Amino acid sequence: MTKNEIYSWGHSRRFNAYANYHQKIFSERIQKLSIDAGFTCPNRDGSIALGGCTYCNNDAFNPSYCEVGKSISQQLTEGIEFHENRYRRASKYLAYFQAYSNTYDSLNSLKKRYEEALSFENVIGLVIGTRPDCIDEEKLDYLQKLNETHHIVIEFGIESCYNHTLERINRGHSFEQSVKAITMAAERNLFTGTHLIFGLPGESRQEMLAEAKIISD
16 A cells, blocks of 8 residues: 555545445435344254354343334334434434344244334335345345345354354354355345454464455455
């Protein structure tokens, strides 16, 4: 990088902040509103394993208003109040299905949850966090259809590009499954994100740096 080089996202910082990305797409501030819709994971309920990943603690990042006993609409209402009291106000929102694996259910059940969120005033789209082994063609086809009228983002919890690390943290899926899920989503022109955890036990600095290129490719 040369001094003061301007990157394709319009400034000299070496990363494109998510807020800036939204500003470019929507020309206004967009706020994500976290939701706990009562999902679980296959490596928590015994389908793959029990107990979840070694680091799993959803309470560490769930806002105080996120409670399974509340409806999605109630969580969205309280989420708007929560953010208005703490941050700059937004006029449009993305419902963020964040806790656990938010495609791990039947398609009919997913439709009810997603469409309740999309019917809420000023919610313009969804951000759906899930595992790469909890998605299939049918669910992606449905999300592709939703994406025609709403902003749909699917975030895959990949966590690592190395199978030996995934085994160590009891993740329950392989990196090859991650690649397949990302490819299927990209083929449908869905906005796709990935979650990686740097500093997992046993990974070297070189391995962590290499992951950025692996995911970009």
